[in-house]
Amino acid sequence: MNILIKIVYDGTNFYGFQYQPDKRTVENELTLGIQNTIKEKTKIYYAGRTDRGVHALGQYANFKSDTTIDIGNLPRVINYNLPEDVSVIGAKYVDDDFHARFSAKKKKYRYVVYRSRYRNALLCNRAYEYPFDLNIEKMRTSMNYLLGEHDYNSFMGRNAIVKDTIRSIDSVDIIENRNFLYFDFVGKSFLKNMIRIIVGTALEIGNGRFSELHMKEVLDKKNRKAAGPTAPSCGLYLLDVEY
Amino acid sequence: MNILIKIVYDGTNFYGFQYQPDKRTVENELTLGIQNTIKEKTKIYYAGRTDRGVHALGQYANFKSDTTIDIGNLPRVINYNLPEDVSVIGAKYVDDDFHARFSAKKKKYRYVVYRSRYRNALLCNRAYEYPFDLNIEKMRTSMNYLLGEHDYNSFMGRNAIVKDTIRSIDSVDIIENRNFLYFDFVGKSFLKNMIRIIVGTALEIGNGRFSELHMKEVLDKKNRKAAGPTAPSCGLYLLDVEY
Known part of the structure; x- marks a missing residue:
């Protein structure tokens, strides 16, 4: 079986x-x-x-x-x-021909940001603690530039080995839940570090360092150096895979 | 200061x-x-x-x-x-005369039970994983016998050193939240292991081993042997102190 x-x-x-x-x-x-x-x-x-x-x-x-x-x-x-x-x-x-990787239709990831001035010991290694102000609507707008099929080369970790850097993001939802901010991503597949670099870039926009349009400019440059920092791995959860 | x-x-x-x-x-x-x-x-x-x-x-x-x-x-x-x-x-x-212990009016504790047939690695050491059926209403009824001032000797861990075992529980709420069950306790102070022994006893009632009245019988016996097992420490959280 x-x-x-x-x-x-x-x-x-x-x-x-x-x-x-x-x-x-x-x-x-x-x-x-x-x-x-x-x-x-x-x-x-x-x-x-x-x-x-x-x-x-x-x-x-x-x-x-x-x-x-x-x-x-x-x-x-x-x-x-x-x-x-x-x-x-x-x-x-x-079924006999089911394959956990090739049969996957969608993957859902959640990036968890904890917004607080002070760190919370019970969230250590479980969320990215972010103490600065954030404009949520601005981040939501910036994410729209990433939806659909694009060359996400700007959002790929260095030293990744891939044939091409074209991927497709189906949806990005930013959900506020008390002190938490969830970035929910759905897509067929993602490049190495892609979600974490997108979140790192979005936080720079939300914090006022750049405008919403910055996300599109980064995407268009197809160069990792244009994007923001890679958000820490401890905030990222593979939530589910749709078959 | x-x-x-x-x-x-x-x-x-x-x-x-x-x-x-x-x-x-x-x-x-x-x-x-x-x-x-x-x-x-x-x-x-x-x-x-x-x-x-x-x-x-x-x-x-x-x-x-x-x-x-x-x-x-x-x-x-x-x-x-x-x-x-x-x-x-x-x-x-x-104020100068404020004292973290003596000025405390109420303490709030939450005991977290995770109801699932299989253990969840992300809840390791953070909740008590309980795979068996539970009748929540029965547990709620049983908790009513514990409200107010009583001698809670039956619910005190062995080797505890106290002058008297009279305490007062203001409220116990049992809250269902997806797969989680929260037991929320409010009182001025609690005996050693008291909440964990109450939860251990309530789970035996909820699982059908005893009737609701068992909680009152245990209370009346003033003997630790009458109560259920001490629920694991990893499920217990000191939520807040009211001053």
Whole structure:
């Protein structure tokens, strides 16, 4: 059977998602945990990679297995074989040709900003703490320039290896919730650091350093140097993947 | 001047609140952080102690100091002298006779239960994960027996040293919020482990092991053995203190 699982992790103490031979990564732990559960070596496909320090509330993986473990019990048994900062929160059977990465239609990311003059110890590594004034409407307007298909070269982290830098953003919502500001992104795929660089640029606009139009100017320049700083990884969550 | 500060901490990696000579406690870190900030030794009074693993979103402390640091900047400067799992989120001047413990009128605690069949890695050490069915209305009814002034001996942790076990609970609210269940307690003071034992007992009632009346029976027995298990410390938050 082809099994799809939904995964949550706290990215703080991982060297990112992707497998590395000598480092503690989410993929290393998951692959070990799954194989120790089903007692066989199997290839595991993941929906996407996340950078070091980025969290997930909805990462996905699929693998083929003839395990006799009840599908409703499977998350619990895998969790028993995982460290406390990563867990499986769902499992179901999918068609044989389902692939966690290639079958993904949309990915949803949330960037969490905590607006406060003083840091909050319970949000350490869980949000980007931003103490300065922000004009939310200005940031919303600036985001409109990014919607649709564009060359996002300006918003790509250095040293990224990709064939092309054309991507498409379906929507960006900026949601105020008490002291929190959520930047919700939906798109098929994103370049390395793309969301974090967009947020870093938007915050410079919101704080009054640039006008709304700055976002379009940055986009048009197709040069990383034109954009703002990369917002810290601890504010970013892979929320969900739509199949 | 007499200065009152509001404090947040993640209790996970502390041996509780109270000062211990050779252990990492919240009081040890705060006292050091404050004294290193104001560059003088001063007696610091805290609103209350919390057990090992318990968190705070609203702990308070006061101390006398002639520091010239601007009161609006003081939290930031103290935070610079604190580790990342404890922080100051507010400061103000109070009357000379104000005392963080003795001036407290009410304390508000929240116990957070996460209801899910599978554990969630992002809630590790932040909530009590409870996978079984719960009858919320039954738990609400059972809590009514606890309101007002009573001898809460049945709900006191063993080895606690107190003159008397009479306390008064002003209110208990059980709030459903998506997968979360909050038990909100308000009272002047609570016995050691009291809230965690009440929650442990309520969950046994909610899960159908006992009737609503069981809570009254436990209360009347004035014996710790009559009550349910002590719910884990990681679900408990000192939310605020009312002065």
